[in-house]
Amino acid sequence: MKGRNMYALCMAAALMTAGLSGCGAGSGQTADATADSVQNTAQESEKEADNGEVHLRIWAGEEDKDLIATIADNFIAEHASEAKITIEWEPMVEGECRSNLLGDVLNAPDVYTTTDGDIRTIAAGGAASEVLNPDEIRENNLESAVEALTINDKIYGYPITADNGYFLYYNKAYFSEEDIQDLDTILDIAAKNDKLFAMDWSSGWYLYSFFGQTGLKVGLNDDGVTNFCDWNNVNRAIKGTDVAEALLKIAANPGFKSTGDWLDGIKSGDVIACVSGVWDESAIKEAWGSNYGAAKLPCYTVAGQKVQMACYFGYKMIGVNPYSEHVEWAHKFADYIANQDNQELRFAMRGQGPSNLKAAEAPEIQQAAAIQAVLAQSEYSELQRLGANFWDASTTLGNTLAAGNPDHVDLQELLDTAVEGITSSTVQ
Numbered sequence: 001m002k003g004r005n006m007y008a009l010c011m012a013a014a015l016m017t018a019g020l021s022g023c024g025a026g027s028g029q030t031a032d033a034t035a036d037s038v039q040n041t042a043q044e045s046e047k048e049a050d051n052g053e054v055h056l057r058i059w060a061g062e063e064d065k066d067l068i069a070t071i072a073d074n075f076i077a078e079h080a081s082e083a084k085i086t087i088e089w090e091p092m093v094e095g096e097c098r099s100n101l102l103g104d105v106l107n108a109p110d111v112y113t114t115t116d117g118d119i120r121t122i123a124a125g126g127a128a129s130e131v132l133n134p135d136e137i138r139e140n141n142l143e144s145a146v147e148a149l150t151i152n153d154k155i156y157g158y159p160i161t162a163d164n165g166y167f168l169y170y171n172k173a174y175f176s177e178e179d180i181q182d183l184d185t186i187l188d189i190a191a192k193n194d195k196l197f198a199m200d201w202s203s204g205w206y207l208y209s210f211f212g213q214t215g216l217k218v219g220l221n222d223d224g225v226t227n228f229c230d231w232n233n234v235n236r237a238i239k240g241t242d243v244a245e246a247l248l249k250i251a252a253n254p255g256f257k258s259t260g261d262w263l264d265g266i267k268s269g270d271v272i273a274c275v276s277g278v279w280d281e282s283a284i285k286e287a288w289g290s291n292y293g294a295a296k297l298p299c300y301t302v303a304g305q306k307v308q309m310a311c312y313f314g315y316k317m318i319g320v321n322p323y324s325e326h327v328e329w330a331h332k333f334a335d336y337i338a339n340q341d342n343q344e345l346r347f348a349m350r351g352q353g354p355s356n357l358k359a360a361e362a363p364e365i366q367q368a369a370a371i372q373a374v375l376a377q378s379e380y381s382e383l384q385r386l387g388a389n390f391w392d393a394s395t396t397l398g399n400t401l402a403a404g405n406p407d408h409v410d411l412q413e414l415l416d417t418a419v420e421g422i423t424s425s426t427v428q
Helices: 034-049 062-078 094-103 116-124 134-140 143-148 183-192 204-210 240-252 262-268 278-291 327-337 340-350 369-380 389-402 411-422
Strands: 006-009 053-060 084-091 111-115 167-171 196-199 218-220 227-229 256-258 271-276 292-295 299-302 305-308 316-320
Touching (some): 053 062, 053 327, 111 116, 111 327, 134 143, 167 278, 183 299, 196 262, 227 411, 240 256, 240 299, 240 411, 256 389, 262 278, 271 278, 278 369
Parallel strands (some): 053 084, 196 256, 196 271
Antiparallel strands (some): 006 084, 111 316, 167 271, 167 292, 218 227
16 A cells, blocks of 8 residues: 545545555456446445435546546536536556455445556456447557457456557667667667667566567466466577577677666766657657657667567556446546547647547647657567566566676576576466
């Protein structure tokens, strides 16, 4: 649980302070009928509760505070003749939503923000209500976004973004559009200028980018808990050791740094290119001004060939708690947050790319470099479907390679150990 600091949004749209809950990350698994079994009960409860006053709670990120306030104000005003509505926002880290929902679903909020990577587990745990307007959701949103939230032909959330991936940011004062197509060139230019290309190899989310287009695979087994992984494969055209050797060569380049603090480096002038997502666009734009650039990830050299770097790509969504005392109102609010106008507002206030087809056609979104970069990169991506054991094992592998394999462990042994950890049947 996090410290309490939330606001209520009511008819007069007044902000007030109240208490808070926090929210965790995790793997997906097959959804069962638990959510459906409680929805009728919640709707019956709502018939008794909706006699003039409706109080809704929403979990959303701290960075979404002003956006949710604006959307809630408008929702309340639009429905003023139907009910006296109050909407209470509680700060929540999206990556923590799953564990807190499932840990205490009866006291969880009516509406919450989460990602497609967690919705299967949330739905399986009975904390996600099936959308009430599936045909409309399918018609209005990217097919891939809807598919990401669909479990056993049922949609368990309202998509709000289609930009949860990573790509290349670069400083145009140093790189041309041709330069940024190849990582070797990027590293050479950075080194010659005593500057850096930054990327976080301590995160398996980013480390995956070097494996994703090589034919080496990692993903979630049908049990929804354990992983499969052949990053140590010795029989493919590109072997696991080929990738490891390529990463060691990159790590040894003086123009490279493995770090999650690229923004500090950008602000100091040390970092002139990095791998990140739309969440960093405003800060990078401010630092680089007219030299700001964004594009899909480059190719890198492995086993004597150029291979396009990959990424995980995902979607953010609004979910509804089937135990809500006002489940129909919760669905109305969730659907409202996800509509075209509010996805355009989300872009204007938060710089996030829409899943709504019409919103994506807006000129300002078509001209947004970061949004166009992540969409271009999405062609070389897959959904993140990973069990919990992926993270620690991949972090160890990434850190070891970024440090140059200081203990000189045989690369096949290093990969075998990583794969053993990734595919382990128990949470470590």
